[in-house]
Amino acid sequence: MTAIETKDLTYLYSRGTPFEKAAVDGVSVSIEEGDFVGVIGHTGSGKSTFIQHLNGLLRPTSGQVLLYGRDIWEEPKKIREVRFQVGLVFQYPEYQLFEETVERDIAFGPSNMGLSPGEIRDRVREAADFVGLSPDTMQKSPFELSGGQKRRVAIAGVLAMRPRVLILDEPTAGLDPKGRDQIFHEIAQYHGKTGSTILLVSHSMEDVAKYAKHVLVINDARKIAFGTVDEVFSHTGELVEMGLAVPQITKIFAQLRARGFELSPHVYTVEAARRELLRVLGKGGAQDA
Numbered sequence: 001m002t003a004i005e006t007k008d009l010t011y012l013y014s015r016g017t018p019f020e021k022a023a024v025d026g027v028s029v030s031i032e033e034g035d036f037v038g039v040i041g042h043t044g045s046g047k048s049t050f051i052q053h054l055n056g057l058l059r060p061t062s063g064q065v066l067l068y069g070r071d072i073w074e075e076p077k078k079i080r081e082v083r084f085q086v087g088l089v090f091q092y093p094e095y096q097l098f099e100e101t102v103e104r105d106i107a108f109g110p111s112n113m114g115l116s117p118g119e120i121r122d123r124v125r126e127a128a129d130f131v132g133l134s135p136d137t138m139q140k141s142p143f144e145l146s147g148g149q150k151r152r153v154a155i156a157g158v159l160a161m162r163p164r165v166l167i168l169d170e171p172t173a174g175l176d177p178k179g180r181d182q183i184f185h186e187i188a189q190y191h192g193k194t195g196s197t198i199l200l201v202s203h204s205m206e207d208v209a210k211y212a213k214h215v216l217v218i219n220d221a222r223k224i225a226f227g228t229v230d231e232v233f234s235h236t237g238e239l240v241e242m243g244l245a246v247p248q249i250t251k252i253f254a255q256l257r258a259r260g261f262e263l264s265p266h267v268y269t270v271e272a273a274r275r276e277l278l279r280v281l282g283k284g285g286a287q288d289a
């Protein structure tokens with residue numbers, strides 16, 4: 001079943017301005033329920049503008065966004081319900097946090113959904129546990145937390161709505177490698193546990209290769225490619241031309257595949273794949289790599 005579809009989606013930030021260039025230009029893409037899609041493209045290519053259409057934060061200048069087959073703007077009064085179904089974690093967590101305590105911040109979405117106090121409490125606890133926020137954090141102000149903790153609160157606030165589609169815009173920007181790995185791990189676990197559809201905007205090609213099933217490439221406001229991780233990352237030349245680094249792991253997999261080995265990037269780290277390649281090439285065992 002198709003979860004989200006865009007048809008010829010186009011957006012101009014200031015309509016009517018002479019020579020205004022579209023920030024999203026005629027993007028059509030269809031994303032199946034349960035997919036994990038990495039959205040990549042250089043800075044300013046239109047990724048954030050594109051995803052902000054998927055939960056109705058922006059309204060298309062032209063074209064359509066369909067959620068489970070229905071145009072989300074068919075009844076503009078119901079756009080709030082779309083936002084409960086399509087959760088968006090912003091690039092900058094500060095844009096999302098505004099309550100006095102972490103607990104109230106996470107409860108904001110479920111409260112707006114009109115759930116009972118008991119249900120809200122359960123969801124807040126579940127979401128906080130999921131992203132590893134300790135109970136003593138719950139009564140703190142979100143603004144006194146570290147960058148990594150703020151991100152966790154922002155993610156928990158969206159998870160607490162139990163969205164069918166979860167969109168994360170650069171959820172690990174500014175974090176150290178450990179914090180980044182933890183957050184990606186939590187997102188992957190959430191995907192595995194709930195089967196939700198996930199769209200992840202990221203500059204980290206390695207992480208997109210590791211976690212996503214499909215990749216959407218946006219360049220200069222347009223869709224350049226949409227395909228599996230292997231399909232998209234095998235077009236090394238085009239990606240390099242766009243200023244995007246091809247993940248090391250996909251280069252290694254390409255070499256292994258050329259030698260008849262089929263491996264999945266989802267179960268291999270770069271180091272393990274490199275060791276495998278060296279073994280296949282007869283250049284030593286695991287301990288030598």
Ligand SMILES: Nc1ncnc2c1ncn2[C@@H]1O[C@H](COP(=O)(O)OP(=O)(O)OP(=O)(O)O)[C@@H](O)[C@H]1O
Binds near residue numbers: 043047
């Ligand atoms: N609020 C705004 N008003 C006017 N133009 C904007 C606004 N937000 C973004 N733009 C422009 O729209 C284009 C696409 O920006 P967008 O933020 O969607 O790109 P992006 O791929 O998400 O970039 P990044 O990777 O840096 O987050 C850019 O040219 C940007 O300058």
